Amino acid sequence: MNAAAKQAKLSLKNNRKFKIFLFFLILTSIIWLLIELSKTYTSTVNFKVEYRNLPKDKLLQSKPIVNLEGVLKGPGFSLLKHNIIHKKLLINLKSITKGERTYYILPNNQLQNLNAQLTGDIELLRILNDTIFIDLGLNISKKVPVASNVSIDFKLGYNLTNELKFSPDSIVITGPKNNIDSIKEIQTKAISLKDIYKNIDLDIALILPPKTSNVQLSETKIHVKAEVDKFTEGRFLLPVEVINVPDSLKINPFPKEIEVIYQVGLSNFNKINKNSLSIVFDYKQYENDSLVKYLTPVIKQKSEFIASIKINPRQIEFLIQK
Incomplete structure (x- = not known):
């Protein structure tokens, strides 16, 4: 029993000595490191x-x-x-x-x-x-138009009463000359609008052409507006008018009248009358080619409210009287 106690006491003493040695070793290392780092x-x-x-x-x-x-x-x-x-x-x-x-x-x-x-x-x-x-290039600027990349699918019977309006409709681009020279327009981000029956009013981001990351745009997006309306059909008869007829000749057309069928927004239907259209037939079609047997209509003037026109008949016969 005494031998075991002596052995334990010796082990404890040795352990204490080791800890003291380890402490001074670490302390000496830290002092050495501080001295070295101060150099x-x-x-x-x-x-x-x-x-x-x-x-x-x-x-x-x-x-x-x-x-x-x-x-x-x-x-x-x-x-x-x-x-x-x-x-x-x-x-x-x-x-x-x-x-x-x-x-x-x-x-x-x-x-x-x-x-x-x-x-x-x-x-x-x-x-x-x-x-x-x-690698530097000459930094230049120029103004280019904005091109629409907007696809619109209207609800049945609806359409635009006028064209899409961009604000702004052109922007200034700035960048290296070799990039700028090749850019003719800046497109909007591709966007598809479905079942549209209300007015369009939204912002659309602009996109850079490929391989032109160094080009800067004066605007990063544009505002797009357009009026949408329900469309209806109207029609009326117009007398046939032949223009550019020499004074020495008289043209007798057949038929004497043409039927005009047009599409117009419902809200603008009452604004359309026979004076909203001017459709003529040009005698020079025959003068330029004497083999021509028919004259085709030319829309000389059309109201901005009219979306589309169908003319019946699409051509007229004519008799020349001297």
Whole structure:
């Protein structure tokens, strides 16, 4: 029993000595580490890069490099902190230089500005990427029309009383000349409207043509409006009128009248009369081709409220009298 107690007492004593040894080992390591981190070192580090102050008449045609390697000098504490929290550097493009084929920046010429962006007692000695090439293009602007990409399916008996109205109907696009020159119009986002019987009033986004991500639009969306109405059919007879007949001739048409069948919005039906249309037959059709045996109608004038017209008959015979 005494031997067991002595053995336990010895084990406890040895364990206490080990803990004391371990404590001093850790303490010594921490002191050594603090001493080492307080010393000055140089280290190669990686920076994320952003570009500022692009000339107003220029535009980036491709994205420049976004990572740079630089040599930092400073206490180990500061270098360690930088490696944990990566610092972003801003490169000033005001000092951009035009070479024979492209533009470029010498970042080591901006060390004073770059060091001002660093915190603590770190010094940026140099950038290892001594030249950054920048692909710039001439930034131009031009006005282009907006093109509709709207499909409308109306409820039976309904239709537009006038054309879709865009606001604005044209926009200004800005970007590299090689992109801008090829753009003739800007389309709306494709949209399909179903079973429409009420007025249209909505905003539609505009879309860029493919491979033109560097192009900017003065508007990102447009407003679209149109009046929708229930349509009804009307008809009346009009006398046949032949124009451009020489004074020495007399034209006797057959038939003497034509029937006009038209579609009009119900709300505008009472606004339509025979004076809302002007339909003529042109004698020059025969003068230009003496083999012509019939004259076809020409709609000279039509009310904006009339959506469609059907003329019966579609052609007339005529007799020439001298």
